[in-house]
Amino acid sequence: MKTHTTNYTNTLIEIAEDSPVLASVIPVVKNDKKTIANYQYEKLSKHPLEYTSDELLFEIFAERNDISPSELEEARQAFFSKGQPCLRTSPLAKKNGFGIFHNQDSKVKLIPAESEEYQQLLKDDSVKKVKAMRYKKINRNGL
Numbered sequence: 001m002k003t004h005t006t007n008y009t010n011t012l013i014e015i016a017e018d019s020p021v022l023a024s025v026i027p028v029v030k031n032d033k034k035t036i037a038n039y040q041y042e043k044l045s046k047h048p049l050e051y052t053s054d055e056l057l058f059e060i061f062a063e064r065n066d067i068s069p070s071e072l073e074e075a076r077q078a079f080f081s082k083g084q085p086c087l088r089t090s091p092l093a094k095k096n097g098f099g100i101f102h103n104q105d106s107k108v109k110l111i112p113a114e115s116e117e118y119q120q121l122l123k124d125d126s127v128k129k130v131k132a133m134r135y136k137k138i139n140r141n142g143l
Contacts (some may be wrong), residue, residue: 003077006053006086007106008128011093012121013087015113016094021127024097024112035062037091041110044092044100048109054080056108093132101127 015021027037034042039060043051051059058079061067067075092098092110099111099118111118121127 003080004083005080006057006084008053008086008102008130009106010104010126011102011128012118012132013026013090013093013100013102014129014131015097015099016135019093019097019113019132020059020095020135021113023114024110027091027096035091037061037096040092041096041098043105043108044108047118049107050105051108052106053102053108057084057087089132089133094135100132111129 027034027035027041029038040056043056043059053059058076061079062072062075065075087093087100087108090100093100097113099113099121101111101121103109105134122129
């Protein structure tokens, strides 16, 4: 069975071109229910460079779906047996103004778009840059 990955190495996911913010905004909990952005922000702000993208996405999936420890390995194999959206689709990069940096070991950390570190990474030619997915979808006619 093929295993897919969402990991990048030495890559900055830049905020989306159409991000509604130019500086980072901490995601808010809606209707007493955590959003994907809340989960990602909590984990990455408390544990920078601790998770790979794959580890982060699967841990959040397991938590949200109440997967028991005895079922984790089987669930992980099933989860990565098909392609998963990478962190380019993260609301943190699309609408909350956070760049997401993957280091040489594919470990991830959030970088506020207004920070000096973000600006330095944008100028660093040794760091690959990819844009986050657009915040708003456009139709095929560009409208």
